[in-house]
Amino acid sequence: MKTATFRIWRGNSQGGKYQDYTAEVSEGMVVLDAIHQIQAKDANDLACRWNCKAGKCGSCSAEVNGIPRLMCMTRLSQIPLEQPITIEPMKAFPIVRDLATDVSWNFRVKKKIKPFKPRAPDAPDGTWRMAQADIDRVQEFRKCIECFLCQDVCHVLREHYKHEEFIGPRFLVYVAALEMHPLDIEDRLAELKQAHGIGYCNITKCCTKVCP
Numbered sequence: 001m002k003t004a005t006f007r008i009w010r011g012n013s014q015g016g017k018y019q020d021y022t023a024e025v026s027e028g029m030v031v032l033d034a035i036h037q038i039q040a041k042d043a044n045d046l047a048c049r050w051n052c053k054a055g056k057c058g059s060c061s062a063e064v065n066g067i068p069r070l071m072c073m074t075r076l077s078q079i080p081l082e083q084p085i086t087i088e089p090m091k092a093f094p095i096v097r098d099l100a101t102d103v104s105w106n107f108r109v110k111k112k113i114k115p116f117k118p119r120a121p122d123a124p125d126g127t128w129r130m131a132q133a134d135i136d137r138v139q140e141f142r143k144c145i146e147c148f149l150c151q152d153v154c155h156v157l158r159e160h161y162k163h164e165e166f167i168g169p170r171f172l173v174y175v176a177a178l179e180m181h182p183l184d185i186e187d188r189l190a191e192l193k194q195a196h197g198i199g200y201c202n203i204t205k206c207c208t209k210v211c212p
């Protein structure tokens, strides 16, 4: 049986260090499988967050060899296994423990964005009519699983910690979805510039690259 070394960051908000663990590698395995194996065998107290193991819930976000990724969607066959594989928590958010970070800042940001405000109903029975083309246009923005990998990679948050001034790519997408909604009549454009810091984005598109 083939084995690989996983160099996992262990610690809490006070500090921590990398620790090496060995896991057996078999066909079709993803990083999260290796983490589960290590938890079962050598480190019962290793903290990590996951739920669906299918790239849907957005909770298993971490950094694999320095790149923000969903652990459940990162196949071991995609990573070189000859050298230790580094697994660390996301850097843009405060550490809770080991691989678990506190992403609650994102939910506070979301609350600051003006909510969906539909126009008055189109028909006397209180219903609306929308063109299919208008629905199709916003589909892509509505696929977000709130894994926050894009927030993690964005240098405005990751390196410059502008969390108070910049809402980050996830919420630029969220605002876009609301603004392009065929029924919405709210205007969020002035706010995007003034309060949400859109000017900090220099369109490097690193966020697009890591989005699952």
Ligand code: SF4
Pocket: 153, 154, 155, 156, 168, 169, 200, 201, 202, 203, 204, 205, 206, 207, 208
């Ligand atoms: S394009 Fe670059 S600067 Fe703009 S939100 Fe994405 S990662 Fe951040």
Ligand code: SF4
Pocket: 143, 144, 145, 146, 147, 148, 149, 150, 151, 169, 170, 173, 207, 210, 211, 212
């Ligand atoms: S936009 Fe993509 S990377 Fe960002 S939170 Fe949504 S799914 Fe994750």
Ligand code: FES
Pocket: 049, 050, 051, 052, 053, 054, 055, 056, 057, 058, 059, 060, 061, 070, 071, 072, 073
């Ligand atoms: S466990 Fe749900 S996205 Fe990875």
